[in-house]
Amino acid sequence: MTTKSQTKTYLNYINGSWQAASSEETLVSINPANREVSGYVQRSTREDLNEAVQAAKEAQKTWGKRSGAERGNLLYKAADILEKNLDEVAETMTREMGKTLLEAKGETSRGVAILRYYAGEGMRKMGDVIPASDGSSLQFSKRVPLGVVGAITPWNFPVAIPIWKVAPALVYGNTVVLKPATDAGVTAAKVIECFAQAGFPIGVVNLVTGSGSVIGQGLAEHKDVAAVTFTGSNKVGKQIGQTAAARGAKYQLEMGGKNPIIIANDADLDEAVAAVLSGGLRSTGQKCTCSSRVIVQNGVYKEFKERLLAAIKKIKVGNGLDDDTWMGPCASEEQYNTVKYYIQKGIEEGAELLIGGDSPQSEELKQGFYMNPTVFDKVTGSMTIAQEEIFGPVLALMKVETLEEAIKVANDVEFGLSASIFTKDIGKMLTFIDEIDAGLVRVNFETAGVELQAPFGGMKASSSQSREQGEAAKEFFTTTKTVFIKG
Structure with a gap:
């Protein structure tokens, strides 16, 4: 992994490769401690987003058919890589958004733990046997993936929040397009490098940086994005939710608090x-x-x-x-x-x-x-x-x-x-x-x-009433298929 994160230009990660935005423009990330440049990320366009969503859609056809254990093993590998690079990722976080190094190391360690928690989810049950009225028949439910998930994340926890969205989405068989806050784009790229090095199949994990009005709103509007998970302000969250709901997509909003x-x-x-x-x-x-x-x-x-x-x-x-x-x-x-x-x-x-x-x-x-x-x-x-x-x-x-x-x-x-x-x-x-x-x-x-193993979310205007983390993540990142087999 690159050690000169404060001067590097970071690319999008689409379909298994690092790519410059089609606009050929970048956005600067500033160290709030001294206004030095922490790095540059891509000012992506809808064209870049469409490419990422298409890659994720194609990859999901085979990714969703892999066993939970296989998917979990790759999350274990990503956890090991993140742990190995913990000091570098934490220092990048501190340079990019100002959090103390002690807190940044703690958050990165938490990211490692989240990855390992959801890696274990790959071996847990994904349904139930339900008694049928016909005694000679078998009835059961099974949890199945949604498809492509768009993850829109904020700058204040630039390791933990992307991981607690991306990890469960992946282990339950979805593919992901991550849109991080620009102010945390360099840190997000460091995190996605860990997924890339872990050997996830091409198209399963994608990173697209850029403005919220273009990339964030684009995820909410995209017909091939089955679900959007968002953490951020109430104003933007409501807009994301309304847009996703209008086309029948699943959405999850974690917003403000007082x-x-x-x-x-x-x-x-x-x-x-x-x-x-x-x-x-x-x-x-x-x-x-x-x-x-x-x-x-x-x-x-x-x-x-x-x-x-x-x-x-x-x-x-x-x-x-x-x-x-x-x-x-x-x-x-x-x-x-x-x-x-x-x-x-x-x-x-x-x-x-x-x-x-x-x-x-x-x-x-x-x-x-x-x-x-x-x-x-x-x-x-x-x-x-x-x-x-x-x-x-x-x-x-x-x-x-x-x-x-x-x-x-x-x-x-x-x-x-x-x-x-x-x-x-x-x-x-x-x-x-x-x-x-x-x-x-x-x-x-x-x-x-x-x-991390407990449900997290708010009431009233703080959330869309769904919950993140722990087993509750399964409720959002999958849907239920009920099966009846006549004996």
């Missing part, structure tokens, strides 16, 4: 502060499951706030490649400006800025898209920063009197992705579990993250 973490009066405050820091500020708050609303009962509000601010003051903001960096930059200038907009909105609407709200002033960081960890106090439910996803290192503190009020405030947004509570009371835990509107519910743990 995730609450409730701190009850009986909470362990040391653990709660650590969870808010990790869940709200790791990855610079650029997670759909990040803790953006911190809802605290009045009895511990003052002490919790003091401990939180003291901990935040110790955070080292800097280049993700530096060993002592705790939080890196925003992933792009666009995201940096978005975070600045929401901070200004919070001030204008009357929230009290306790800390942050500005960029580090050191000379070495001035070229990057850095934002200091930011905390607002006196935030009410009607404020923009309490309702809209910021995707940055901004925490909104909200004071409540009772658990009932806390849950009401937590549910009073359009999203329902993840939620957490810190309490020692089993009754409060059970009430929270039953009444919170979220697809991922945590007790005495941060809102961010999910176990």
